[in-house]
Amino acid sequence: MLLTGVLCRMTWAKLLARYPLFSAYLALALSQSAMLLCLQPVTSNGYRFGYWVSEFVCALLAFGVTWEIYAQTLAPYPGVRKMARTLMGVLLVAVGAKTMVQIRGNPLGSWGSTVLDFERDLRVVQMFLLLGLVALVVHYGLPVGRNTLAVLMGYGFYLGFRVVSLTVLTDLGLVYHPVVSLALQGAWNLAVIVWCVGMWSYAGAAAPDAQVECDYERASEQTIRAMGQLRNHLVHSLRSS
Amino acid sequence: MNLAVIVGLCAALAALLLLVWRRSTQEDTGWSSEAAHRPEMPVRLPDRMILERCLSSKDLEFISSFESRALLRLFVRERRRLAMAWLRQTRREAQLLLRLHVSSVRYAADLRPGAEAKLFLAAGLFLLVYGAMLGIVSWYGPLRTRRFLESVQGLAVILSQLGERIATAIPSAAMTAANV
Numbered sequence: 435m436l437l438t439g440v441l442c443r444m445t446w447a448k449l450l451a452r453y454p455l456f457s458a459y460l461a462l463a464l465s466q467s468a469m470l471l472c473l474q475p476v477t478s479n480g481y482r483f484g485y486w487v488s489e490f491v492c493a494l495l496a497f498g499v500t501w502e503i504y505a506q507t508l509a510p511y512p513g514v515r516k517m518a519r520t521l522m523g524v525l526l527v528a529v530g531a532k533t534m535v536q537i538r539g540n541p542l543g544s545w546g547s548t549v550l551d552f553e554r555d556l557r558v559v560q561m562f563l564l565l566g567l568v569a570l571v572v573h574y575g576l577p578v579g580r581n582t583l584a585v586l587m588g589y590g591f592y593l594g595f596r597v598v599s600l601t602v603l604t605d606l607g608l609v610y611h612p613v614v615s616l617a618l619q620g621a622w623n624l625a626v627i628v629w630c631v632g633m634w635s636y637a638g639a640a641a642p643d644a645q646v647e648c649d650y651e652r653a654s655e656q657t658i659r660a661m662g663q664l665r666n667h668l669v670h671s672l673r674s675s
Numbered sequence: 676m677n678l679a680v681i682v683g684l685c686a687a688l689a690a691l692l693l694l695v696w697r698r699s700t701q702e703d704t705g706w707s708s709e710a711a712h713r714p715e716m717p718v719r720l721p722d723r724m725i726l727e728r729c730l731s732s733k734d735l736e737f738i739s740s741f742e743s744r745a746l747l748r749l750f751v752r753e754r755r756r757l758a759m760a761w762l763r764q765t766r767r768e769a770q771l772l773l774r775l776h777v778s779s780v781r782y783a784a785d786l787r788p789g790a791e792a793k794l795f796l797a798a799g800l801f802l803l804v805y806g807a808m809l810g811i812v813s814w815y816g817p818l819r820t821r822r823f824l825e826s827v828q829g830l831a832v833i834l835s836q837l838g839e840r841i842a843t844a845i846p847s848a849a850m851t852a853a854n855v
Contacts (some may be wrong), residue, residue: 439761500708513786522787561684569692573779575698575774583699590692594685616774640702650783654790660718661797665804668762671723 436626437464440633449581451508455498456585460629461530462495463639486553493556499561499589506582507571513650514574520564529559554600561593578640584632629667685754718772721764729757730821740792760816766805773798 441460444450450457466488473481508515533555568586571578578586596618601613728734738750776794778787811820 449768458843491677511781512784514781517786517788517791540691558681558684561688565691568688568695570831572694572698574777576781577702578695578699580699583696587692587696590688594688597681598685601678605678620736625780634735648785650785650790653779653783654787654794657772658773658790658794661769661794661801664701664720665797665801667720667723668765668801668804668808671726671761 436623436630440626440630443630444633447633449584449633449636452636453502453581453585455502455634459492459495459499463491464490465552481652485540490553493553493560496557496560496589496593499562499585500560503564503589504567504583507576507578511576513572514570514576518567518570519631521570522563525562525566526559551604554597554604557593557597557600561597564590564593578630578642582639584629588625588628588632591628592621595621598621718775720768721761726758726761729754729761730817733817735818751818754818755812755816758812758820762805762809762812766802769798769801769805791799 437460441450441457441464444453444457444460469488469644470481470484473484504515504518508518561568570576599614599618599621633639734754735750741747773794806822813822814821831839
C-alpha cells in the first residue's frame, strides 16, 4: 500500500524520470511483495526461498540507488565526482581484497556460504559506498535537495538496520523468527514513509553559488603549508614560552 | 564481518546522515554555518604573547609570595583554562582554514585525490598534536606542561649529541681495530 502510494506520488510529481533507478528499485520491491503474496503461507518453504532470492535481487539493484544519490548530488561538482570515484574504487578494491583473503584462508567455508551471508556482504559493500559518498557530501558541504535527502535518509536507515539485523540473526540463528520478520518489515515501512514524505513534490538542491575561478594547485599547496604552520605554532608556543 | 565493526559503521553512517539532514534544514531556513564564516574572513593565528604571558613564571612567583594555597590553586586553574582556550582558538582557526579551502575548491574540475589526501593527513596530524597538547595541558596544567616539554626537548638534545658522538666514534674505532 505504502509503496504504491510512493510510486503514485512520484508519478504525480513527475519524479519517475528524475529518479529512474530509485523508481525501478521501488517497482521491484512492489512486485516482490505481490510475488510473495502468491507464495503464501509464510511458513512454507516456497515462501522462504522466494523471500530470500528476491531480497538478494533487491540487494543487487540497491546499488542503483547509491548510484542515483551519487549522480544527483555530485552533478555540478566534477572534481568532487572524481574524488568520489577514486574513493569508491579504493573501497571496492579493499573489500574485494579482504574477501579474496578470506576465501584463500577458508575455501570450503566460504564457498558454502548461504544466500543470507552473500546478501549481508553485498549490503556491507553498499554501506561502505554510501558512507564514502555521505562523507564527501559532509566534507565539501554540498547542498542536497529534499528529494535526494529523503532517498538518502530512508535508504541509509534501512540499510543500517538490515546489515545489523542480518549480522545478529546469522550469529544467533534467528533468521526465520516471526519477531525478526516483523522488525524488518517495520524498518522497511519506516523507510517507505520517509520516501513518501520526501517525494511528495519536486524539490531540487539549492543552486550552487557563483563558481569562483580558483587555481587548485596553488590553493591546495597553500592550505597544506598553512596547516603545517598552524601545527608548528601550536608546538612552539608552549615550548618556547 | 565482526558485529562491533558493523555497529561502528552504522553509527558513523547515522551520524553523517544526521549532519547532512541538519545542514539541509539550516539551508532551508536560510541559516548556514558557512554564512557566519565568509570566505573573505582571514585566518588569524592567536597571539603567542598571550600564552607566554599565561605561562609566565613571574606571575607564578608573585602569587606564590602570598603563601596561600587556595590562591595558588585558583591561579593554576585559571591559567589552565586560559591555555586551553588558546589551544581551542588555534583549532578553530585550523577549521576555518579547512572550510575556506573546501569552499574555494569544491567547484574545481582538476581536484586531485592525492592532494586532498595530503591535506587530510596534514589536518589529521594537526588534530593529533592539538589533542595531545590539550590532554597534557588539562592533565598536568600549563605550567608543568611547559617544564615537561622543556625536559623532553633537553632529553632530545642530549640524545642527538650522543648519537653524533657514537657516529663519529664508530669509524675511528673501526680503524683502530683494523690497525691491531
